[in-house]
Amino acid sequence: MSQPTDMAAFVRIVETGGLAPAARDLGLTPSAMSKQLARLEARLGVRLLTRTTRRIALTPEGETYLARARDILALIEAAEQDVTAGRGRPRGLLRVNTGTAFARHRLIPLLPEFFVRHPDVTLDLSVTDRRVDLVSEQLDILLRTGPLGDSSLLARKIAEGRRVICAAPAYLARRGRPAAPEALAAHDCLVLRGQARLTAWPFRTAAGLQTLTVHGTATTDSAEALRDMALVGLGIIRVSGFIVARDIAEGRLVPLLEDAHVSEEVPVWAVTAPGRHRLPRVQAFVEFLVRHAAAW
Structure with a gap:
C-alpha cells in the first residue's frame, strides 16, 4: 500500500465512524481494512485510534495525524485536478x-x-x-x-450587507421609541454573548462619530435566538439586515434611529x-x- 492510500483509508475510517463502513466505501473487507490500519500504525510506531466493540476514538497522535493527512490529501486532489482540468467535475x-x-x-x-x-x-x-x-x-x-x-x-468576500437597529412594536408600545442614541441607556439592548465589538453601537452625533456601549436583560450565543427575542418584545437588537429584512417588511420589527445609526458594511x-x-x-x-x- 502507498502512503497516500494508507492516509486515505485512515481518514475514511474516522469520517465514517468505523472499519466496516469505511471498508464498504473503499471496496474492501473489514479484515483488510483492519490490517491496513495496523500496518499504518506499525509504520508510524503509534496508536492512531482506540477501538471498542461499539466505537472508535482518536488518540492525541491520531488527531495530529488526521489534521495533516487531510491537508496532504487535499493537496494531492488539487494537483491531480490541475493536470486533468476539464476532464472531471467536483466531487x-x-x-x-x-x-x-x-x-x-x-x-x-x-x-x-x-x-x-x-x-x-x-x-x-x-x-x-x-x-x-x-x-x-x-x-x-x-x-x-x-x-x-x-x-x-x-x-x-462573497457578499456584503448592512446592520440595522430594530425592535418589535410590542416592545416600543411598552417602553417607548428611543428618539436619540443616548436614549438607549434606558432601554434593553440585546447582544450576542462573547462578542464585545457588537455591544458598541456607532452613531453620528453633533459631536461627531460616537459609539455607545449598550446593555440589556438578556444575551445569547445565537443570532437567530437574538432575532426571536426581539420578535417577542424582549428588547432592541442590532443585527445584519438580511436576518430581519422580512420581519421589517411585514411589520413584525420596526427599524430605529435610522438617521443617526452608522450602518457599516458587513x-x-x-x-x-x-x-x-x-x-x-x-x-x-x-x-x-x-x-x-x-x-x-
Whole structure:
C-alpha cells in the first residue's frame, strides 16, 4: 500500500465512524481494512485510534495525524485536478461551517440548486455562532460575517450587507421609541454573548462619530435566538439586515434611529486554508455563492 492510500483509508475510517463502513466505501473487507490500519500504525510506531466493540476514538497522535493527512490529501486532489482540468467535475465531501442566521436565511435555501448543479458533492454543514478554528476542526470552508482575524487563511468576500437597529412594536408600545442614541441607556439592548465589538453601537452625533456601549436583560450565543427575542418584545437588537429584512417588511420589527445609526458594511467571507482553496468542490461552492450574492 502507498502512503497516500494508507492516509486515505485512515481518514475514511474516522469520517465514517468505523472499519466496516469505511471498508464498504473503499471496496474492501473489514479484515483488510483492519490490517491496513495496523500496518499504518506499525509504520508510524503509534496508536492512531482506540477501538471498542461499539466505537472508535482518536488518540492525541491520531488527531495530529488526521489534521495533516487531510491537508496532504487535499493537496494531492488539487494537483491531480490541475493536470486533468476539464476532464472531471467536483466531487467528494465538503465540510462547511457558518452561523445560524446566515445558514437559515441565505445558505440553506440555495442548497437544492447547488446539489442539482453538483450531484457528486456531499455536504457536512455545521452551524454555530461561536468562533470556530477552521484548521483544528478540519473544515473546508468557513462562512463568516464581519472582520476577520487570522491572516494566514485565505478569504474571499462573497457578499456584503448592512446592520440595522430594530425592535418589535410590542416592545416600543411598552417602553417607548428611543428618539436619540443616548436614549438607549434606558432601554434593553440585546447582544450576542462573547462578542464585545457588537455591544458598541456607532452613531453620528453633533459631536461627531460616537459609539455607545449598550446593555440589556438578556444575551445569547445565537443570532437567530437574538432575532426571536426581539420578535417577542424582549428588547432592541442590532443585527445584519438580511436576518430581519422580512420581519421589517411585514411589520413584525420596526427599524430605529435610522438617521443617526452608522450602518457599516458587513462583509460575508468564504474562508479556506491554503491548499484546500484549490479543491474543485471548494471552488465550485464558493463560485456558486458569489453568483447568488448579487441578488441578496
